[in-house]
Every structure is written in C-alpha cells, then in structure tokens.
Amino acid sequence: MRKLLFQNFFRGPLTERAPALDEAAVEELATALQRAARRRLGRSLSIREIDAGSCNGCELEIHALSNAYYDVERFGIRFVASPRHADVLLVTGPVTKNMSDALERTYRATPDPKWVIALGDCARDGGCFAGSYAVVGGVSQIVPVDLHIPGCPPPPVTILQGLLSLLDRTAKNVAST
Amino acid sequence: MPSLIDLVLEGRNIQQHHPWPRVVVDAQIWQFAASELAYGRWTLVGLWGEPSTVHMAIMDGDATAVVSLDCPDRVYPCVAKHHPPALRLERAINDLFGLSAQGLPDARPWLDHNRWGVRSPLGNRIDAPATTSPYRFLPTEGDGLHQIAVGPVHAGIIEPGHFRFTASGETVVRLEQRLGYTHKGIEGLMRGAGIERAAQLAGRVSGDSTVAYAYAFSKAAEAALQLQVPDRAVWLRALLAELERLANHLGDIGAICNDASFGLMQAHCNVLREDILRAANTAFGHRLMRDVIVPGGLVRDLDEEGKASIAAVLDNLHVRFPALIELYDNTASLQDRTVDTGIVTTALAKQYGAGGYVGRASGRTFDARRAPGYPPYGDLRFEVPVLDDGDVNARVWIRIREVEQSLSLVRQIMERLPGGPSNVPIAAVAGAREGMALVEGFRGDILVWLRLDGGRVDRCHLRDPSWFQWPLLEAAIENNIVADFPLCNKSFNCSYSGQDL
Numbered sequence A: 001m002r003k004l005l006f007q008n009f010f011r012g013p014l015t016e017r018a019p020a021l022d023e024a025a026v027e028e029l030a031t032a033l034q035r036a037a038r039r040r041l042g043r044s045l046s047i048r049e050i051d052a053g054s055c056n057g058c059e060l061e062i063h064a065l066s067n068a069y070y071d072v073e074r075f076g077i078r079f080v081a082s083p084r085h086a087d088v089l090l091v092t093g094p095v096t097k098n099m100s101d102a103l104e105r106t107y108r109a110t111p112d113p114k115w116v117i118a119l120g121d122c123a124r125d126g127g128c129f130a131g132s133y134a135v136v137g138g139v140s141q142i143v144p145v146d147l148h149i150p151g152c153p154p155p156p157v158t159i160l161q162g163l164l165s166l167l168d169r170t171a172k173n174v175a176s177t
Numbered sequence B: 001m002p003s004l005i006d007l008v009l010e011g012r013n014i015q016q017h018h019p020w021p022r023v024v025v026d027a028q029i030w031q032f033a034a035s036e037l038a039y040g041r042w043t044l045v046g047l048w049g050e051p052s053t054v055h056m057a058i059m060d061g062d063a064t065a066v067v068s069l070d071c072p073d074r075v076y077p078c079v080a081k082h083h084p085p086a087l088r089l090e091r092a093i094n095d096l097f098g099l100s101a102q103g104l105p106d107a108r109p110w111l112d113h114n115r116w117g118v119r120s121p122l123g124n125r126i127d128a129p130a131t132t133s134p135y136r137f138l139p140t141e142g143d144g145l146h147q148i149a150v151g152p153v154h155a156g157i158i159e160p161g162h163f164r165f166t167a168s169g170e171t172v173v174r175l176e177q178r179l180g181y182t183h184k185g186i187e188g189l190m191r192g193a194g195i196e197r198a199a200q201l202a203g204r205v206s207g208d209s210t211v212a213y214a215y216a217f218s219k220a221a222e223a224a225l226q227l228q229v230p231d232r233a234v235w236l237r238a239l240l241a242e243l244e245r246l247a248n249h250l251g252d253i254g255a256i257c258n259d260a261s262f263g264l265m266q267a268h269c270n271v272l273r274e275d276i277l278r279a280a281n282t283a284f285g286h287r288l289m290r291d292v293i294v295p296g297g298l299v300r301d302l303d304e305e306g307k308a309s310i311a312a313v314l315d316n317l318h319v320r321f322p323a324l325i326e327l328y329d330n331t332a333s334l335q336d337r338t339v340d341t342g343i344v345t346t347a348l349a350k351q352y353g354a355g356g357y358v359g360r361a362s363g364r365t366f367d368a369r370r371a372p373g374y375p376p377y378g379d380l381r382f383e384v385p386v387l388d389d390g391d392v393n394a395r396v397w398i399r400i401r402e403v404e405q406s407l408s409l410v411r412q413i414m415e416r417l418p419g420g421p422s423n424v425p426i427a428a429v430a431g432a433r434e435g436m437a438l439v440e441g442f443r444g445d446i447l448v449w450l451r452l453d454g455g456r457v458d459r460c461h462l463r464d465p466s467w468f469q470w471p472l473l474e475a476a477i478e479n480n481i482v483a484d485f486p487l488c489n490k491s492f493n494c495s496y497s498g499q500d501l
C-alpha cells in the first residue's frame, strides 16, 4: 500500500478543471431561483439523491461525480444520507407509482429552503416509460421541480454544470442581500 | 430417468420458436418438470406468464427448452411448492397476469403494492383504486428480538428497496426483502411496441447492463426472425459486452472495499472505470454504450479513433490493475472483513441456478458464454473462474479474475475483428415468430423471450439474473452482524430495476 501511495504522490492529481456553465441550464435555473429566495446557505451544498424508479443509469453517473476526475466535493457539494441534512433533492426516474409516496415523504422531511432537481430524461415526463400503468410520469407530478438536467443518463459533466449553476446563482443571491 | 429431450418429445412442439424447442404440455408433465427441478436434476432459468399461459425455461446439462401450459381457468399447478426458487416469479405472475399457482406457499403480492389503480394489468385488467395497505412481513418469534426497517430510500446513492432485519443483539436472525418499488411496467410497454422502441426499452431495464440487455433482446429478435447478423457485428457486440463487464466489475471491486472502509481501493478502481467509460464514449458515442446494439447489428461501427482509445485504456489497465490486486491481497485488515462473511453454500447456489459471480463464487460453473454458448465466444480463449468458498472474498476474487479474462478477450477481439458491414436491415415477417436468448451480462445470465407478430412485439419477457440472486442474499446474511450487511449487499450488487421491471 505504501508503494502505491508514494507513486501517487508524484503522479500529480487527475482532477480536471471545472466545466464552463451551460447556457440553457443557467437560464432554466435563473427563472427557478427567482421564485425561491435563498439567504441561509453559504457555498456548501448538501444533496440527497432519490431514485424514484430509475433504471440505475443515472445513479451510475451521479456516482462518477465522486471519482478523482470530477471530485465534486471540491465545489462544496456533498451527498448526504438523510433528507434532514439536504438543501437539494436530486431525483431520478419516471417516478413509479410504487415510489411516489416515498418521494413525497422524503420531500416533506427536507427542511426549507430546498430545491428539487429532476435528473435524466425520464425524470422530466416519464421518458420512454411514459404512459405505463405503473409510472406517474415525471418528478414534477409529485413535488415542485426547480431544475431539470436532461440526458439518458446525463454524463457527469452535464450534471456538474447543473449543480454549479445552482451554486453560482445561490452565491450571487447571498452577496446581493 | 427421462431427460429434458424426452420431455420435449411428449409435448406439442411450437414450430416458430427458436433456437431452442418450446413445447405445450399438460398439467401432468408440467408437474413432472417441477419435481425434476425440485430433485435438482434440472435448473430453472425462467418462469413467466401470458394472459392465459405460463412458460417455464429449463436447462438440463447442455439442453435448454421451454415448456408451456395453457391455463384457461387462470390457475396452474404451483412450481414453488416443490422448488422455492420459483416463488417470487410465481408471485409476480399473479400480480401481472392474475394467474394463480395452486398451493403457492406465499400468496402475498410481490410487484403490486396496491398503487397502480389496476389489478392484473397484463391479464384481465380490473380497476382497483390505489390504497395504502400494510405489507405483512413474515413473523419472527423469540426472546429479545428486535426489528430494523431500512428503505425504500436508502442512505447511499442506490436503488430503492426495503429490507426488514430481525436481529438478536448484533446478529441478524432473518432478513426479509420487499422489492417492486421501481416497477415501471416495462413488459406492458413492450406489448405492441415496434422493434426499435422495444430494443430501447430493453436497454433501460437495468442501466448498468444496458449493453447486455440490448444484446439479449437483439439476439432473441434475430432468432425469431431467423436473421443472420454480419460477422463484424457478432464480434463488435462481444467487445461492447466485455467493456461493460470490465467497467462494472471495477466499480464493484472498489465499492465492496469501500464498504469495508477501504476507500483507497475505490479511488483507484473508479479512475480505471472512468477511463473505460470515456473510451466507450469515444468509440461508440455513449459512456454506457446505450442504444448501440440493435436487432440486425449495431448502429455504429468502430473507427480508428475508437480503436485507439480502447487500446490505450487496455494498456493502462494492464499496468495499473496488478498493483490493485496486490493491494487487495496484501491488506489483512480488509480481508478480515471479507473472508468468511456472507457465505452462500454451493448447494443453495446450485438449487437457485444463481448466475454470475454469485454462482461462480459458490461452485457453480455456469457461464452463458460457454454453455449454451454463442458466437464469437467459441472462437475466443477464456477461462471461467470458479471458487467454492461463497463468501464476500470469493465474490471479489471472481470479479478480479473476470477482469483479467475480459482484458484478454477485448485484446483478442480487437486483433481479430473481421471487416465488412456491421448491420443488416431487418424486414418484418408476417405471422407469429418466437425467439429466445441467454446472454452473460456482468451480473449473470439475462434471459429474453419474445413473440413478434408482423414487426411488432406481441409479448416480451426479460429475466434479470437478480431473480435468482436476491433470495440468496437473505440466506447469506443470516448469522452475520447487521454492520456487515452493506458489505454483503454490495458483493451481490443485485439489480432492483432489473427484477422489478
């Protein structure tokens, strides 16, 4: 183990520079955030992920955000275990009827102020599962959504752009009050 | 003792079913098949319904067959009564089609949580207003027992499901799973879908196995249509499948070690995993290689840039992976957690026909690439690693060995990739045509069975390997401490979405 640690010490970090903000995501976000004034938070953002019936593809890319290439903690973004600790709910999947209660209860368990991000094509409107007897068809059918990040699944960079634009906007709001 | 072949001769053969025989049998032969499963002479590989028929896919050594039983009265002789691995499948058939297995030992709904607004959605639909009805967990009796309820929303970033632990102090005396939370009604959406849309749906049954599902679906459709795909497509498909296996195994090895609080391993494995996803993106235009394999071949061919990016990843893996194996092998504190933890006995793995690393870590040699086998694997050199210990450690080692095998397979495929087109157009064929395929995904064998009718899907069933692995996790955790559950669970890494459908 020591050898490996030693090698890495000299190899230099793999972490890449933060991506530029995506125009469309920023715009969608700006409108959403106008409605929700945010003063209490600093730069640190706590996210609770909720799988509302995804195929697990979106989860894989959320996981990838923590690998050494993206390393989201450096942006002050943390994934937390409890909705009680969360500012943002990151919801994936078409929202199956069997998960809709759990989603709603998790939302209610999250303290204000809070934001909901619908991640992935099926979180918007059910995607390719829309119309099934077993799905509600999109996160906004159950809880209010502030931002949608498209993709099937969205690659880590796209997720990161969405999250960063949320943070960026938040910081400006704080500064202007 | 009659063999599966003898039994097939007894039934009415369905001509349009490929590549293995399907026969319609009577209740007596159906029950005979169930008893052969119970005696352990045959292996159950699938059990699914249609509005008034039940089908059972069986393996006997190298022979594979489907036996079907018409049940106009909506009842059929129960298989699970004799052979427990059929239990959840029969509960699901009841939920979806309203066909009941006579004498089913556990008649609780499985996928139906009373939220759909409809009963037996794929059979005789009956409107049923959504209600919250409590699920009756199995009773546990004894002094000082307490229960721990976990989920469906878990602490980590994982799929939803409910685990009900009964513990005596720190020791788990029973785990009961309740799944079905991610049920999307995929088999319902398949009905009447065109082949292209159906292939997309298949690729979204379980995101981590999107290649393997698209592969299995395409092979089943091609079997139904008796369509031969070009050589290049055959080889490219195997390339995608092995890259998917590599990426997932690396992710799993890291995640298992992380659940034993050894984050260093995860940090390194996830870098290697990311390298593969990036190469896949360069080569096939999608990190998870989704929607690349379609009936008829692939939508995208491999160009020189793609080849170069895959070759670069292979070289890097060859250099870096051995150091990680050594790290795993030499870290005693890590092995202290994984050795002897969460044991699945060889008898249970055999009884359940557990596929993938769960089966192969518990003495089951089955690998669909070998038997029944499919091209190009017959032309490739690879070993199927098998261990008998059945613990978390064995499941890690099987993955490590399979990473090595897949690395070699990818190399062989790249060297010998034939030229020519990478797809053929598919033409709709009139009349009902049936096909079936078994494809080895990273998690185990995926079964797809379908009936096409005039270019549309009439019925498609997709059986995830997790159906025969989830129940073994309940057995594996018994007498382990609660704190070892995440470790055991990760070493199985069963799919929720794949089994919930």
Ligand code: SF4
Pocket: A053, A054, A055, A056, A057, A058, A092, A093, A094, A119, A120, A121, A122, A123, A127, A151, A152, A153, A154, B204, B207
């Ligand atoms: S958006 Fe795509 S990857 Fe994400 S859950 Fe839906 S089907 Fe899966």
